[in-house]
Amino acid sequence: MSDLILDRRRFLKGSGGLLLGTLLFGSGPVALLAPSRSWAMEMNALDSDTGTRLLSVIRRIYPHDNMEDAVYAFSVKALDERAAKDPSVAALLKQGVADLDKRAGGKWSTLDHPHQLAILQDIQTSDFFTLVRGVTVTSLYSNELAYAHFGYEGASFPKGGYLMRGFNDLTWLPSPPADASPNPFS
Amino acid sequence: MTTYGYDDDSVVVIIGSGAGGGTLANELCQKGIPVVLLEAGQRQSTATFINDEWPSFEQLAWADKRTTSGTWRVAKDFPNLPAWICKTVGGTTTHWAGASLRIQDYEFRALQTYGAVKGANLLDWPLTLAELEPYYTRAEDKMGVTRTNDIPGLPGNNNFKVMYNGAKKLGYTECSTGHMAINSRPRAGRASCQQLGFCFQGCKMGAKWSTLYTEIPAAEATGKLELRTQAQVIRIEHDDKGHASAVVYADAKGDLQRQKAKVVAVAGNSIETPRLLLNSSSTLFPHGLGNGAGVVGKNYMRHMTGSVFAEFAEPVHFYRGTIMAGIVGDEIRYKPERGFVGGYEMETISLGPSFMAAFFNPGAWGQEFTRVMDNYTHLAGMWLVGEDMPQETNRVSLNDAVKDQFGMPVANVHYDDHPNDLAMREHAFTQGQALYSAVGALKTHRVPPYPSTHNLGTCRMSSKPEDGVCNSHGQSHEVPNLFISDGSQFTTSAAENPTLTIVTLAIRQADFIADELKAQRI
Secondary structure, three states: OHHHOOOHHHHHHOOOOEEEEEOOOOOOHHHHHOOOOEEEEEOOOOOHHHHHHHHHHHHHHOOOOOOOHHHHHHHHHHHHHHHHHOHHHHHHHHHHHHHHHHHHOOOHHHOOHHHHHHHHHHOOOOHHHHHHHHHHHHHOOOOHHHHHHHOOOOOOHHHOOOOOOOOOOOOOOOOOOOOOOOOOOO | OOOOOOOOOOOEEEEOOOHHHHHHHHHHHHOOOOEEEEOOOEOOOOOOOOOOHHHHHHHHEOOOOOEEEOOOOHHHHOOOOOEOOEOEOOHHHOOOOOEOOOOOHHHHHHHHHHOOOOOOOOOOOOOOHHHHHHHHHHHHHHHOOOOOOOOOOOOOOHHHHHHHHHHHHHOOOOEEOOOEOEOOOOEOOEOOOOOOOOHHHOOOOOOEOOHHHOHHHHHHHOOOEEEEOOOEEEEEEEOOOOOEEEEEEEOOOOOEEEEEOOEEEEOOHHHHHHHHHHHOOOOOOOOOOOOOOOOOOOOOEOOEEEEEEEEOOOOOOOOOOOOOOOEEOOOOOOOHHHOOOOOEEEEEOOOOHHHHHHHOOOOOOOHHHHHHHHOHHHEEEEEEEEOOOOOOOOEEEEEEEEEOOOOOEEEEEEOOOOHHHHHHHHHHHHHHHHHHHOOOOOEEEEEOOOOEOOOEOOOOEOOOHHHOOEOOOOEEOOOOOEEEOOHHHOOOOOOOOOHHHHHHHHHHHHHHHHHHHHOOOO
């Protein structure tokens, strides 16, 4: 979470760009975890424009209508970390978003969703797409905000596991008999 | 803490500390035999295990480079991760789910029972169930397997409730929370299961059996064990008589060490074990140590697997509680009328969002995929696991074009599905989908095999030296003081999750090694 909090000193020091946003769902699961509605994420290698465009691309590759941009920002951050380690990655990403505009004959981000998608389908075997998709699939779904979004409860050991917290609370089917599934406390 | 000198040639050197190596180490130490246990990974504990999928994967998994070939989908989606196994003290017993089933009598006689299967290299084990039964009993007691030794079964979670009701609707009669090496009650100094839901990430309760906190500390307590961690074995050396004499490994600093040995036992899992033997070639053994028959690395098996996930209108929260919470046993039979030989189990499985995204349909994107993820709390899931056919061409070999950090060729894992595997997977997918549809699934999904957790058969045991690598005790046909102590020994895969049998064979092997040492035959 701390990565998402706007920190002016880090903002001034950072050499890369900055992703900024506001949570849309004020009472959603992500908002409950966030200290404020506004969020910002510093980047090390990518500029703000490339970061913002990548976020839109990622949203289209893995569309979750009700998912906050703040969650998608984790994947931009993961791409930025790759770019910081390898300059060729930064170039590939920058060139990739420029190529999308070229194919769109203007700004890819202003196209309607079906047209955005059609262009992504055309480039789905490209190095750019493969990198963005590959980094996204291991980062977008692997952070506390995503867990909250999907209703996954994350680490359970600190809470004593699920033995007393609903591991067998399903009521829309009959409970199996004791010979198949013994009572834990008998 | 016990230490042995590098020149101490009285020790048994065991390579790998998982189900096979960790158990063998303890069994030998209990008999007073000195053991040096070499483990490539680091030592974790229930305190350091992480309840988060990718960070835990980074902590425990064997991520050193391997390559793949063949028509299996893993080669395309995970070209450098053919197997999902561990590099840590305790090996893959940190990651396994705990299912502990005995191999059935007929499965030890696969060739006799099924007859010759075209394209398959079937062979009968040089062992029978009757011979193994006393050792299975010892293994079940050691591991605390539920529904044995008066240990009650585990309570089923929500994922199991869905499986059970679907199984009944389909007319299946053998569905329960099964035989699990997970404490349903405190036992043997370990806590009972609190249904954490992180069996794959190392059990932070220590309720699931792992050599990390059972066999290895028990062996250390005898004063006979020296465990060396971050010890990556490079090769095994032999003397003029062709007997194994020393093990060369890179220590934590990357410095090469040579540990002399009376006996060498290899338990690096079914990819590293043949790789090590092949990398230990010499003038006397030009094709690899103990590879006179040319069988080392061949007949690689990984079980027929696949998963079915189902979406429901009502919540399931399948991630709560044990991963393999229950099993359907009706299809673990020899029923050739289904169109294939061998059988399979259905076992519940759940994945967190991280692994769900990575493994649900590798490479998939767009709304069809994200819609399933949005339904995450309403999913139920099962893993299908069955016998696969040994094929000579499915093999672990050395990839001379790719070297590890010590300059040794990495393993290439080649796998093509046999028509029998494909027919079984089709049947299992169909039955799994029918099971969930019977309890109102809105949609069911066929999920392809994950990187392999059950790696078997690459140094198989055989009665005739020309058919395999070792005898029924795991002893090399060629090098009398060299033993294979992991799932590489399996002559055929059988349908059952292999860990219980690996432990059983290790207990039996320890008795044999002790007898042979006493009689000065090795």
